[in-house]
Amino acid sequence: MHLSTTVTVARANTIERGYCWKAIVAVKRLRVDTTACFCRVDAGLKTVAGAKRFVPGTKLCLQPDIKPSIHPTRQKTPRGDRNRSQSPLLPGLPDDLAIACLIRVPRVEHRKLRLVCKRWYRLLAGNFFYSLRKSLGNAEEWIYIMKRDRDGKISWHAFDPIYQLWQPLPPIPKEYSEALGFGCAVLSGCHLYLFGGKDPIKGSMRRVIFYSARTNKWHRAPDMLRRRHFFGSCVINNCLYVAGGENEGVHRSLRSAEVYDPNKNRWSFISDMSTAMVPFIGVVYEGKWFLKGIGSHRQVVSEVYQPENDIWRPVYDGMVAGWRNPSASLNGQLYAVECKDGCKLRVYEEKNDSWSKHIDSKMHLGNSKALEAAALVPLNGKLCIIRNNMSISLVDVSKCDDASSASTAEHLWETITGKGQFKTLVTNFLLNLAGRNRLKSHIVHCQVLQA
Amino acid sequence: MASAPENEKNASAPEKKTLTLKSMINNEEFVVDEHVALQSVTIKNMVDSDCAGDVIPVPTISGEILALVIEYCKNHANPSASEDDLKKADAGIVAKDIYTLIDLVLAANFLDIKGLLEVTSQKIADSIKDLPHQDVREIFGVENDYTPEEEAAVRAEHDWAFEGFP
The missing domain is CATH 2.120.10.80 (Kelch-type beta propeller)
Structure with a gap:
């Protein structure tokens, strides 16, 4: 043990032992080069004499003003030191209140939170932070899209539907970069x-x-x-x-x-x-x-x-007979695309074992491969349609309970990233992403992840 | 309003019951209607358990902050206030500098006013959201304990994060 050896070497008397502690703690905490002068790094602790004695090779620093106090501080010092090194997450607030603030920062900014300091990094790396976000209803859902580009390579992209931003992701590990x-x-x-x-x-x-x-x-x-x-x-x-x-x-x-x-x-x-x-x-x-x-x-x-x-x-039964790909279940209901572009959905009705009910946006997009609905996933209680050209629509299916409202369902559809927004930053990103070959790439998987 | 007929019966106390809150930091006193003050669970518990005298001392909260807290409680005790009005009023109360916000969080926590704690902590989260990380450190006084190399590594981690892969 560091402490015991230094103490025996020094044959320190009881009064000086407190300073010995301080010096050791200071050395360990700051990883100070032992040849450096201690009064610079730890002037407040007045450890020159003690530190000089217990750390071999320390150069003597002439600071005649600093004298060891005759009042030993003993055990209090290490505790004080520990507190100081454990600085609060947000100065001025106890950590539980600081965490109550930080869990409200939207997910899109979490990369930034990790960059602020190590304590914030550790907070976000632990399960506690995200479990708390989940239990308090702050967790946000992002859409993850895996696609195969024209060269056969798998790439993936995350979309934040609240801020309508595409997010960078770490690359797919190489065993899956071309997997089928x-x-x-x-x-x-x-x-x-x-x-x-x-x-x-x-x-x-x-x-x-x-x-x-x-x-x-x-x-x-x-x-x-x-x-x-x-x-x-x-x-x-x-x-x-x-x-x-x-x-x-x-x-x-x-x-x-x-x-x-x-x-x-x-x-x-x-x-x-x-x-x-x-x-x-x-x-x-x-x-x-x-x-x-x-x-x-x-x-x-x-x-x-x-x-x-x-x-x-x-x-x-009628369910498998009329079943189309892609399909998804949400709140106990089963949905599938009726039109290839996902502009119209079919709903399975158990009572007559058929897919006769429809939800129609009345906005037919076309039959090209690029406009084909590649996936249906539930997102925040709505049904999310993702097309091969990475356009995304949301359908508020909970609001079409009877057949009459379902037939006039245009208002239930909402495009969160579509052709209109392709003229924006997203456009450039997507164009860079897939180049002119965008039409040839296609989506292989879509999922929704919470954090 | 429910207490009005009761008061008339008593006749000795025709006006609404009030409480006096006193900041122990600068001894400022605030006279508030009881139903306004009772939005604070802490004060409600004191009143319910008969611990509250004529003047309720509020430690660690300055008069300036206490005034804001009371403003919040008054707004939310008004039954005719619409949700939009309340939102606007809340936004006005939390449109303050970081130090005031932090004091407000502490006050809302101490007085146990859930709604105020929510809007103030949300406001702090929103300020963090809108700032670059260097400014977050500076404005909130968070010490940067990264070396430049470590910071670069964390930055890189978010673009290319691998663990356990060759």
């Missing part, structure tokens, strides 16, 4: 998982990684039990389910399925599907996972999984 048929899902509201998929060189993968919207960093998670690509995935009760897909070695579709529980940090198998499948659409509705895909004989097959009793069964 990988899964993408959100656990715990703030962790974006990428899993499985096919690397152009290494082939089918078991790899799992996740990005935390709280720390803005990528991390590894345990590998899946099977290599697979072009499989289905969903999240139920904060557990990640994957099923079916292909496996390079076997060259045929898979029946196996597995689940990842982040609390156990472990993958385990669930029941096999009743038929092998390469799913092309999936949704969670009423706690059950519906999957539709291509079976091993190129036929269309549909299955539903019930997690509570771990059972798969084939399904043939």
